[in-house]
Amino acid sequence: MQAFFTWLRAEHPIARVEAEGYRPFWVVTRHADIREIERQPAIFNAGPRNTLLPIAAEEANMALFGVEAGFETLVVLDGERHYELRQMTQDYFLPKNVRRLEGMVDNLAAAFVDRLMATGGRCDIAADIVFWYPLRVAMTVLGIDEANEARMLKLTHELFGASDPAVRRPGMSLVEHSIAVKRDYIAFFDEITQDRRANPRDDVSTIIARGLPNEHDLSPEERLGYYVIVATAGHDTTAASIAAGIQALIDQPDFIAALREDPALVKSFANEAIRFCAPVKHFFRNVTAEYTLGDVTFRPGDHIMLHYGAATRDEAVFPDAQTFRIDRTPNNHLAFGYGPHQCLGQFLAKMEIEAFFRALVRRVDRIEADGAPAYTQATFVTGLRGLPVRCSFASVA
Numbered sequence: 263m264q265a266f267f268t269w270l271r272a273e274h275p276i277a278r279v280e281a282e283g284y285r286p287f288w289v290v291t292r293h294a295d296i297r298e299i300e301r302q303p304a305i306f307n308a309g310p311r312n313t314l315l316p317i318a319a320e321e322a323n324m325a326l327f328g329v330e331a332g333f334e335t336l337v338v339l340d341g342e343r344h345y346e347l348r349q350m351t352q353d354y355f356l357p358k359n360v361r362r363l364e365g366m367v368d369n370l371a372a373a374f375v376d377r378l379m380a381t382g383g384r385c386d387i388a389a390d391i392v393f394w395y396p397l398r399v400a401m402t403v404l405g406i407d408e409a410n411e412a413r414m415l416k417l418t419h420e421l422f423g424a425s426d427p428a429v430r431r432p433g434m435s436l437v438e439h440s441i442a443v444k445r446d447y448i449a450f451f452d453e454i455t456q457d458r459r460a461n462p463r464d465d466v467s468t469i470i471a472r473g474l475p476n477e478h479d480l481s482p483e484e485r486l487g488y489y490v491i492v493a494t495a496g497h498d499t500t501a502a503s504i505a506a507g508i509q510a511l512i513d514q515p516d517f518i519a520a521l522r523e524d525p526a527l528v529k530s531f532a533n534e535a536i537r538f539c540a541p542v543k544h545f546f547r548n549v550t551a552e553y554t555l556g557d558v559t560f561r562p563g564d565h566i567m568l569h570y571g572a573a574t575r576d577e578a579v580f581p582d583a584q585t586f587r588i589d590r591t592p593n594n595h596l597a598f599g600y601g602p603h604q605c606l607g608q609f610l611a612k613m614e615i616e617a618f619f620r621a622l623v624r625r626v627d628r629i630e631a632d633g634a635p636a637y638t639q640a641t642f643v644t645g646l647r648g649l650p651v652r653c654s655f656a657s658v659a
């Protein structure tokens with residue numbers, strides 16, 4: 263796939279895509295072009311078309327829920343309304359406040375590495391260990407207890423993996439599946455809203471349940487979308503990045519000793535794992551005014567796919583872009599997007615990934631592949647979903 267993106271960046275950096283069953287769009291693969299677009303949110307709106315969905319799913323979403331994307335999350339809102347809603351939780355996710363969560367995150371990272379040790383080192387490290395750790399962090403941020411975790415993880419996989427036959431609910435079409443998943447989310451978060459209004463806590467669910475004063479308050483769709491983005495945006499993405507980091511430790515075994523000897527490297531390693539994996543492959547932008555970029559003129563009504571997965575490997579920005587470099591600096595990748603929608607959880611995500619690898623290299627000497635890795639088949643959020651490994655542990659913890 264990356265060879266194809268390299269060719270696209272060189273030959274057709276802004277390419278027209280017309281595929282059966284989908285509305286046409288442009289795909290942008292160069293780092294500089296994506297930044298230019300994201301810098302101008304008034305011309306390039308985030309909504310209503312926000313990710314790649316088949317026309318049938320978009321039409322069903324509109325008919326059933328009145329929202330083309332299926333959920334009215336922060337990422338589809340624009341202008342003042344986006345600003346107002348983002349402000350609600352912006353403070354919570356600032357680095358100085360995220361630091362309050364550091365002890366909790368470090369303890370969880372150590373506990374999940376303990377879980378790896380308890381397997382004897384032979385397991386599917388993605389499915390058995392890695393997916394559960396960022397999920398626990400995201401659930402702690404929302405104040406959702408462990409008993410509901412498996413249900414949440416299944417819903418996230420069903421949401422992002424709807425096009426993957428291995429994930430789709432048995433006997434359901436894509437549309438039926440998407441509707442069933444949304445109904446389950448509604449039922450779950452309605453209960454949370456009732457609870458937090460009655461019993462406020464120091465968690466993001468309470469901020470969302472409380473909402474905004476008077477006519478600024480969130481509509482039911484906006485409230486649901488807010489819960490869903492915090493519940494989903496954070497864990498599959500972070501887990502996929504950690505799994506990519508583990509794959510790098512398998513491919514380049516010397517990295518483990520290097521990370522152990524120089525803990526400062528953990529930061530650049532974690533950021534490189536995010537660049538290399540770029541779990542959010544794309545978001546769309548919707549053109550509101552004529553604009554020329556390179557030799558293409560976009561017209562109002564055009565749709566643009568910003569391909570972060572391609573831009574994070576742009577050779578014009580990243581020397582030796584297809585290689586995982588443990589010490590890559592600078593590393594201004596676009597895996598977290600750019601501009602007013604840039605990932606709200608990026609500091610938390612980095613903290614989680616760094617904590618995991620600090621804990622891992624304290625205990626593990628070597629990780630080897632023990633079977634073929636498996637990837638989620640999807641166009642939006644993807645990454646390793648299965649990574650069978652054999653680990654050798656360090657004799658001194």
Ligand code: HEM
Pocket residue numbers: 300336337338348400403491492495496497499500503536540541542545570596597598599600601602603604605606607608610611
């Ligand atoms: C490695 C992990 C992660 C990656 C790669 C990632 C990536 C992204 C991307 C690409 C966007 C859209 C940016 C744009 O449109 O320019 C985004 C938005 C967002 N992310 Fe993340 N994310 C990650 C982790 C998290 C975590 C841990 C949380 C919170 C718990 C989170 C919460 C959000 C939210 C709320 C938004 C919407 C922001 C807005 O539209 O204003 N993300 N993320």
